[in-house]
Amino acid sequence: MVEHPWMRIPPLLRENANFRRYFFGQSISLLGDQITTIALPLTAVLALHANAGQMGALTTAYLIPNLFFSLHFGLWIDRRGRRRQTMLVADVGRALLTATIPVAYALGHLTWTQLYVVSFLLGTLSVAFYVAFGSVFQTIVAREDYVAASSILNGTRGASFLVGNSLGGTLVQFLRGPYALAADAVSFLWSAVFLGRIDAEEPPPATPESGGVAAGLRWIGGNAIIRAELLGVATLNLFNFMFAALFILYATRYLKIGPATLGLVLGIAAVGTLAASYFTGAISRRVGLGPAFLFGCFLFPAPLILVPAARGPHWLVIGFLFVSEFLAGIGLMLLDILAGAMMAGVIPTEMRARVSGGFQLVNYGVRPIGAALGGALGATIGVHTTLWIATVGALSGLLILIPSPIRTMHDVPEAVEL
Numbered sequence: 445m446v447e448h449p450w451m452r453i454p455p456l457l458r459e460n461a462n463f464r465r466y467f468f469g470q471s472i473s474l475l476g477d478q479i480t481t482i483a484l485p486l487t488a489v490l491a492l493h494a495n496a497g498q499m500g501a502l503t504t505a506y507l508i509p510n511l512f513f514s515l516h517f518g519l520w521i522d523r524r525g526r527r528r529q530t531m532l533v534a535d536v537g538r539a540l541l542t543a544t545i546p547v548a549y550a551l552g553h554l555t556w557t558q559l560y561v562v563s564f565l566l567g568t569l570s571v572a573f574y575v576a577f578g579s580v581f582q583t584i585v586a587r588e589d590y591v592a593a594s595s596i597l598n599g600t601r602g603a604s605f606l607v608g609n610s611l612g613g614t615l616v617q618f619l620r621g622p623y624a625l626a627a628d629a630v631s632f633l634w635s636a637v638f639l640g641r642i643d644a645e646e647p648p649p650a651t652p653e654s655g656g657v658a659a660g661l662r663w664i665g666g667n668a669i670i671r672a673e674l675l676g677v678a679t680l681n682l683f684n685f686m687f688a689a690l691f692i693l694y695a696t697r698y699l700k701i702g703p704a705t706l707g708l709v710l711g712i713a714a715v716g717t718l719a720a721s722y723f724t725g726a727i728s729r730r731v732g733l734g735p736a737f738l739f740g741c742f743l744f745p746a747p748l749i750l751v752p753a754a755r756g757p758h759w760l761v762i763g764f765l766f767v768s769e770f771l772a773g774i775g776l777m778l779l780d781i782l783a784g785a786m787m788a789g790v791i792p793t794e795m796r797a798r799v800s801g802g803f804q805l806v807n808y809g810v811r812p813i814g815a816a817l818g819g820a821l822g823a824t825i826g827v828h829t830t831l832w833i834a835t836v837g838a839l840s841g842l843l844i845l846i847p848s849p850i851r852t853m854h855d856v857p858e859a860v861e862l
Contacts, residue, residue, distance in 0.1 A: 456592050462584040462642045463593060469638025470597065473535070473631045480542065483624035484563075485692045486703055491549065491622065492556060500689045500819015505563040507685070507815060509571050510808030517575045518660050518801020527576040527646055527797065532639045534573040539632035541565050542625055549622035575804060579796040582788055583644045590856055591733075594784040595724050598777055647793045660795065660802030669790055670799070672848030673737075673783060678807045679841035680745055685814030686834035687748060690822045694831060699754065699761055709765045716773030724781045733782055734853030738845055740778025745838030747771035752831040789856035 457464050488494040488502055521527055541562050548554040585593040664670050695701040701709065728736045747768040754764035791799045814834075821830040845851070 454592065454596055456585075456589055456596060460584070460589075462644045465638045465641045466580075466584060467596060469635040473635035479624055480628040483622075483628075484545075484559075486696075486706075487545070487549075487554075487622050487625070488559065489693060489696060490703075491554065492559070494693070495823070497819045497823045498556065499693050500815050500817075500822065502559060502563055503685065503689045503815035504812040504819075505560045506567040506570075507808060507812035509564060509568040510804050511812065513568060513571050514575065514801040514805040514808065515658065515660065515798075516801070517572050518798040518804075521572070521576050521579070521797040521801075522794070527579045528639055528642060528644075530576045531573050531580065532636050534569040534576075535632045535636035535639065537569045538566055538573075539629045539636070541569070542632065543629040546622040546626050554622060571804060571808070575797050575800045578787065578791070578800045579647065579793060580642075580644075581784075582793045582796060583646055584642065585788075590785045590788045591725050591728060591781065594781045594788070595722070598724075598781045598784075658802075660798030660800070661805070663791075663795055663799050664802050667790065668849050669786060669853070670803070672845055672850055673786060674803055674806055676741060676841040676845035676848075677779070677783065678810050679844060680741060680838050681807060682810040682814040682817075683834045683838035683840070684745060684748075685811040686818030686821070687751075687831060687838070689815040689818035690827050690830060690834075691751065693822075694751070694827050695765070698827060699765075700758070701762065701765070705762065709762065709769055716770045716777070719774065724778055727778070728782060732852075732854040733785065733856060734850040736778055737782040737786070737850060737853075738842070740775045740780075740782065741842060741845055742839070743775025744772050744779050745775070745835065745841075747775070748838070749832075749835045752828055752835060785856050786850075786853075 457467060485494075485499065485502065488499060492498075494502070521530055524530075544558070544562060545554065548558055581593070664674060692706065695706055695709070696703070724736070731739075747770075750764045750768035754761045787799075787803070818830055818834060821833070
């Protein structure tokens with residue numbers, strides 16, 4: 445019997461026990477996250493009758509901690525060490541916070557205040573988790589495996605898009621939104637269990653002489669590759685989160701898409717992401733890492749123009765949404781995999797948390813601005829007009845990326861010596 449190539453276990457999972465443990469932990473956690481991605485905003489729309497401004501504010505509450513805490517968490521984590529322990533504590537905290545929403549709903553006490561507070565605290569712990577992640581990734585994966593490891597993790601993320609969004613939409617429709625969130629609470633605990641089983645030596649804590657809270661931003665400012673990556677992707681994200689803050693509201697209220705169908709529409713992006721995760725390594729070897737990354741930066745936002753353009757019979761509108769999500773999923777995966785490989789290759793491990801903190805300050809910091817702007821514009825000039833601005837504007841990030849050294853980059857760049 446011939447083994448189908450899609451069914452082969454990647455060598456990295458067979459041979460690297462620590463990466464395998466991280467992979468198993470994140471596989472379930474990402475599934476839970478995608479259920480929440482659709483269940484939380486649908487809870488706001490269906491249970492609390494959200495308007496455009498409230499949807500924008502809810503997304504902003506989750507993302508605003510990136511502006512407040514990214515730099516300080518980066519310095520604290522580099523100086524403290526114990527990066528994996530930070531991720532584990534963040535997982536447990538997110539599990540407990542997420543569980544409060546279905547509990548409050550069951551007791552009849554779910555309010556906007558609770559949703560805002562829980563979203564803010566979840567965002568804060570997520571900042572700590574992802575600032576620490578880069579350093580842990582570098583300790584459990586060899587340099588030559590960066591693209592392969594990033595492809596596997598993002599492929600799992602793609603699978604979670606398909607299963608999580610589809611399952612999330614179905615759970616919301618049959619169980620009502622808040623109860624679907626319990627699945628994400630359990631998934632965070634699952635992630636914590638596998639993080640606790642990783643056995644890898646972490647780099648020593650950074651010394652005070654290596655720089656303070658702004659050292660990561662200064663490092664980014666002095667590196668042409670990461671600087672261009674940050675500015676280009678942050679521009680894309682500013683407009684994309686204007687879009688994201690209003691998409692579910694627009695799809696359900698204006699296009700009359702039901703929760704289960706919306707879950708399938710969002711899940712179809714996973715078909716594209718799964719294909720892209722499997723072939724990204726081959727694509728980057730053939731055309732070069734940089735050009736493949738730039739193509740992803742185009743293909744992620746461009747198809748979303750089909751959302752505000754959707755018109756005609758209901759089946760045609762749904763078709764527009766399916767095509768936009770499928771193509772955008774391919775672009776997102778190319779972008780994410782290769783961006784992660786570039787950062788892992790260039791940034792020295794002892795600076796990783798601070799650079800990650802600086803990167804998140806800007807890249808994630810623009811997201812609440814985009815979400816708030818999307819909500820404000822949606823409430824004033826209209827949701828449909830705002831979606832046109834968001835989808836076309838997202839392409840402007842390419843104006844920063846195309847003239848940069850990334851355009852001619854073929855392989856994972858060498859780490860910068862401190």
